[in-house]
Amino acid sequence: MKIGLDIMGGDYAPKATVLGAIEAYKTLSADQKLVLIGDREIATSILQENNANPDNFEFVHTTEVIGMGEHPTKAIVQKPDSSISVGFKLLKEGYIQAFSSAGNTGAMLVGGMFSVKTIPGVIRPAMTTIVPKLKGGLGILLDVGANADCKPDNLLQFGVLGSLLAESVYGISNPRVALMNIGEEEEKGNLLTQASYHVMKDTNMFNFVGNIEGRDLFSGEFDIAVCDGFTGNVILKLAESFYVITLKKGFKDEFFDRFNYEQYGGSPILGLNQPVVVGHGISSPEAIKNMVLLSKNMVESNLIDKIKQAFQ
Known part of the structure; x- marks a missing residue:
């Protein structure tokens, strides 16, 4: 190799x-x-x-x-x-x-x-990042910047790509795929998330578990969080600031240490x-x-x- x-x-x-x-x-x-x-x-x-x-x-x-x-x-x-x-x-x-x-x-x-x-059948490649979980382990967030504007079919494919990454590289069995939204209810969100929910709900290509909100990002309720690249990049940059803030405030915490980008190396382009x-x-x-x-x-x-x- x-x-x-x-x-x-x-x-x-x-x-x-x-x-x-x-x-x-x-x-x-x-x-x-x-x-x-x-x-x-x-x-x-x-x-x-x-x-x-x-x-x-x-x-x-x-x-x-x-x-x-x-x-x-x-x-x-x-x-x-x-x-x-x-x-x-x-x-x-x-x-x-x-x-x-x-x-x-x-x-x-x-x-x-x-x-x-691009692999035949993939509409747009996506970039991923790792999300640390409060009780240990990790989740995957995508897209985080490759596609600022998306359609429901894009988000559906991101769910497939993220699931395969989770299974193959991180050893997560039957990963749970969630849609990042502004509410847990099926009818919540903008036109993109509303349409994407129904497409993802009806698929048998991955294990869809519904909507999650920003406050759920570090919970154990999902393994893959799917969103458009604009939203994902904002989340990524905000999450990266957590580790820097802890250093500036002078305290050390195992959970916030896991926000250190150095541990994960980079973002695969799937x-x-x-x-x-x-x-x-x-x-x-x-x-x-x-x-x-x-x-x-x-x-x-x-x-x-x-x-x-x-x-x-």
């Missing part, structure tokens, strides 16, 4: 990404190789400064970088030798089996859809033909390491094949 890592993507790249690669390497088996995509000379220098052997990694040298604020489509087209563009080329050609980056999220979405493309993971722009070495390990788990679990079978 070869896992591609964009070492130029992220606010603290390439130092944080290369240091994360060093930590990830320590957990990989002999038949799992990390391919560092970016400026080879800089990466080698960082490795040597930290007493890491460059021979432990493969390198694919690139000369361009897509900035965090660049227009995704223009950047992918105008910078073919960027680390993101080259990463997707390697993924499409099968040289690597997974690709991850903490760089420009839009470029990762566009690059994925242009290169490895619905593409190959495993792709997007990390947080401020990813630390620990987050980069966990992003690589999540990519590995997606490959080992055969998640993509299971999604393809579900949408045949």
Whole structure:
């Protein structure tokens, strides 16, 4: 297995990404190789400064970088030798089996859809995040930013994608899928959630348990929470602030510690033909390491094949 890592993507790249690669390497088996995509000379220098052997990694040298604020489509087209563009080329050609980056999220979405493309039957790929539960365990929230505007069919498919991720990667049996809404009653919500409720209620593609409200997000009443990307991204950014607030207020709590994004590494883009993971722009070495390990788990679990079978 070869896992591609964009070492130029992220606010603290390439130092944080290369240091994360060093930590990830320590957990990989002999038949799992990390391919560092970016400026080879800089990466080698960082490795040597930290007493890491460059021979432990493969390198694919690139000369361009897509900035965090660049227009995704223009950047992918105008910078073919960027680390993101080259990463997707390697993924499409099968040289690597997974690709991850903490760089420009839009470029990762566009690059994925242009290169490895969407699985036939999937209308729009979705991004996910982990939601810690008060009594232990975790839930999955999607979409968290790939699709700001959605239709009921999108939310239905998000339920399928989230269920397969929960079962395959996180070992959750018969995951419960809930619809994020402003009330528990069937008739509550806007036009999207009202229509989506009936579509999801009538499906046999997953275990639908009805509506949940924002106050239920950290409860044990669901395993998958489905919403449009606008709502999901607002929830995600609010939840991320909890951990930061606890640090600023000077108190430590096991539950709030689980809001630390570093533990989860990144967000899988579900619905593409190959495993792709997007990390947080401020990813630390620990987050980069966990992003690589999540990519590995997606490959080992055969998640993509299971999604393809579900949408045949």
